[in-house]
Structure formats: C-alpha cells, structure tokens
Amino acid sequence: MHRDLLRDPSEQxxxxxxxxxxxxxxxxxxxxxxxxxxxxxxxxxxAAFQMNQAHHRAIVQNALRISSQTAPDLAQLAAExxxxxDSGPFELYVLRxxxxxxxxxxxxxxxxxxxxxxxxxxxxxVELRFIIGHELGHVVLNHTWLTTLLGGIAGVPPSLGxxxxxxxxxxxxxxxxEYSSDRAxxxxxxxxxxxxxxxxxxxxxxxDSPAEIEQALRLLDAENDSPVSTLGERLATHPxxxxxxxxxxxxAASKEYRELMATKLI
Numbered sequence: 330m331h332r333d334l335l336r337d338p339s340e341q342x343x344x345x346x347x348x349x350x351x352x353x354x355x356x357x358x359x360x361x362x363x364x365x366x367x368x369x370x371x372x373x374x375x376a377a378f379q380m381n382q383a384h385h386r387a388i389v390q391n392a393l394r395i396s397s398q399t400a401p402d403l404a405q406l407a408a409e410x411x412x413x414x415d416s417g418p419f420e421l422y423v424l425r426x427x428x429x430x431x432x433x434x435x436x437x438x439x440x441x442x443x444x445x446x447x448x449x450x451x452x453x454x455v456e457l458r459f460i461i462g463h464e465l466g467h468v469v470l471n472h473t474w475l476t477t478l479l480g481g482i483a484g485v486p487p488s489l490g491x492x493x494x495x496x497x498x499x500x501x502x503x504x505x506x507e508y509s510s511d512r513a514x515x516x517x518x519x520x521x522x523x524x525x526x527x528x529x530x531x532x533x534x535x536x537d538s539p540a541e542i543e544q545a546l547r548l549l550d551a552e553n554d555s556p557v558s559t560l561g562e563r564l565a566t567h568p569x570x571x572x573x574x575x576x577x578x579x580x581a582a583s584k585e586y587r588e589l590m591a592t593k594l595i
Contacts (some may be wrong), residue, residue: 331592332415332469334585335516337508337576344475347502354494384434385441392422392443406454407442407461410517413593416440416465423449429531433464433473440468451535455518456527462517466510476503503566508576516589521581525574532570546574 397404400423407421418439426445433442442464452460467473515524526542533545552558553571562569568576580586 331589334589335414335466335509335512336470337505337512340470340502340505340509343502343505347498350498351495388422388424388441388443392424395421395423402454403449403457406457410458410461410465413517414462414465414469414513416469419465419468421461429534431460431464433467435468436474440473442468451530452527453523455520455523456530458518459514459520459524459527461514463510463514465517466513467506469513470506470509472506472510476506497563500564500566504562504568507567507573511573511577512580512586515577515581515586516593519590519593521577524577528570528574528577546571 393399395404395407403423404421407419411417411419419433419435419442420439421442421444423444423446426447428445429447429451430445431443431448433440435441442461444460448457448460467476511524511528514527515521518524518527525546526536526539529542529545529549530536532549536542536545549569549571553569558569562572567573
C-alpha cells in the first residue's frame, strides 16, 4: 500500500503552512518567554496523551467493542478494511447515539475507531466499509496524533487575535485531512457509487432508494452555490459534502487510485 497516494495533494503544504502560522504567532506573542516554549510543548503532549487515555477508558465503559463474539459480520468487515489499508491494529466500538457520526483517536496502537449506532441502521455493508476506511485513513496518514497536537496548541493561544488565527489555520488543515481520508474510504469500499451514497446519507439521513439519494445530492449541490455555505465551510473542520464528492470523483478517475486498487491487499 503506497500510503502517500492516499494523501490529497493539498494536505502536506497546508500542514506546513498551518505549523508555520502557529509557530510565528507564538514567537511574536510570546517573545519574552521563548525559553519556556520547549517545556510548554512537552507538557502539551503529555496532557494530550492523558486526555486520550481518559477518552479511551470512557469509550470502553460506555460503548460496545466489536469482536467476532459481539458482532462477527461487522468485525470481519472492519478487519478487511484494516487489511486493505494496512492500518495496523485498531479497536472498533459502537456507541449508542441519536445522530450519525464516526471518529478515531489514539497516540499509539491499537488506535480506536468509534461509530455511532445509527450508522448501522442507515448504511449498507459497502457504505460501512467507506465509513470505517475513512476513519482508518486518519490512522494510516497520522492525522490522529497530529490533530491532537495541533488542536491542543490552537486551544491555548497567547491572545484573542492568535486564537482566531490558530482556529482558521487548524481547520484549513483539518479539511484537507478529510479529503485524504475520503480517498482511503474509497479504496476500502472500492465503489464510488457507495462512497457517494454514504456521504449523502451522513448529510441527509436515512434514504431508501437511489432516487432519494439523487434528489438529496441535487439539494446539496444547490446549497453549495450559497455564499453562506461557502463561508460556513471556511469556518468548519469538514468540507461541504458536495465538495468531498467532487474530490472523490476526480480521485476515482486518477492514476493514483488505479495504482492503489492494484496493490490493495484484499
């Protein structure tokens, strides 16, 4: 698996830009205390690790861990996604909730993927492959620990102005990471149609037929023309769904996608 082919071309330049912006603001705002910056960075990493450990304990207590004993079909599906993306060990949990969502976290193996229970009702097996593959994309591309680190730095700015700059910079990079992880989801599921329907369902909820999915897709496309939606995307951690679908279509037609599918392990 050539992991770099999963990365959206914009992700790494944006990451470098985000890091330089955060560093520059810190240097300008905290010049009198520069000697304390290394210590602050160490403390930040330690605090982030502790928060991840606490989060993991909370998930174990409140969610169902997926295994061959608790949900054999879903466990097999998740294992196949991990093998396809060469993700390394991970734990999958299902958390009872009302909304549809999934996320991943962790500094070290095994990483943790959490799915909210409505996904199991709304998505079919191939769509679930996209969802799990997307989250594993964050793992194989090292987004999990970078998100915790950069997000932690952005959360402790030296001034209000710096907070605004940090937020914009971090979310700019976060949106690029979503494009990259969508690529991983597509490789895991192998179907542009199902990847598209999974994204549409995340935005629109339960849809029972291809006609309903197509109608929802048209509505999402119309919303994309709104200046309010464009501004909202600039403030969000995730791109607009219609933009994610457009990126996936371009990727599915690319040489990189064909190469990844040719070397997929399953």
